[in-house]
Amino acid sequence: MDVLTMKIQKYFLLIPILTALLMALSLAYSKSVPSIPEIRVTYHGFPLEWLKLTTHIFPEAPANIEIIPLSFVVDLVSYFLISCVIVYTVARTKH
Numbered sequence: 001m002d003v004l005t006m007k008i009q010k011y012f013l014l015i016p017i018l019t020a021l022l023m024a025l026s027l028a029y030s031k032s033v034p035s036i037p038e039i040r041v042t043y044h045g046f047p048l049e050w051l052k053l054t055t056h057i058f059p060e061a062p063a064n065i066e067i068i069p070l071s072f073v074v075d076l077v078s079y080f081l082i083s084c085v086i087v088y089t090v091a092r093t094k095h
Contacts, residue, residue: 011091018083026075050075
């Protein structure tokens with residue numbers, strides 16, 4: 001393998017890693033939704049909320065975790081495209 005092929009493979013490996021990192025960072029954004037006093041509903045994700053946490057305050061029970069499929073796919077595709085642009089920009093500025 002020549003050096004150029006190895007560099008291209010390295011950049012292609014960076015795209016899914018950067019996408020996963022951006023998805024994980026999007027979980028830091030949360031929005032609470034008003035509900036009945038015994039239940040707390042929180043949505044996580046940015047720009048679309050794709051993770052729903054439902055916590056029962058009284059009686060105490062395990063939290064219900066739900067992934068909203070359409071919002072998850074839209075966020076995944078948007079972060080993938082952002083990652084491609086970032087990796088392309090970095091690759092073009094290095095060469």
